[in-house]
Amino acid sequence: MIDRKFIGHLLQPSVLTVDRTRLQYFAKAIGEQNPLYLDLAAAQAAGYPDLPAPPTFLFAAELDSGANDQLLADLAIPLSKLLHGEQSFRYHQPVCAGDTVTVQSTISHIYEKKGGQLEFAVKDSRVTNQRGDLVAELRTVLVVRH
Secondary structure, rough: OOOOHHHOEEOOOEEOOOOOHHHHHHHHHHHOOHHHOOOOOHHHOOOOOOOOOOOOHHHHHHHHHHHHHHHHHOOOOOOHHEEEEEEEEEEEOOOOOOOOOEEEEEEEEEEEEEOEEEEEEEEEEEOOOOOOOOEEEEEEEEEEEO
């Protein structure tokens, strides 16, 4: 059972400088074909200072930092029982190559269903840029099968 004491738990902040090459690689990896995400000239013609991050890219920022690995260790969730239940994104402004983003996540809720056979941990994240502007909010729901 996931200890409810972790509700309100803050993960270590994750900081990532967004690199143009990495954005292009990510876009190609997810099958993105819109030149906006692949070609600097197309992005600038659309009014962006550099390549914008594809919509799901910010999820990777926290994965890279190891904060999610630490979360699983803290909550004693074995990978063999873990399911990724839900992911949502709410954008407030674009993130582009050259930006440095900080992801700060909190465990906002832990609950169970099916008599404890399924446990859920909800993680809410705020993403700010190098100017301290809120650029996105993410929600992840982890599911643990028992």
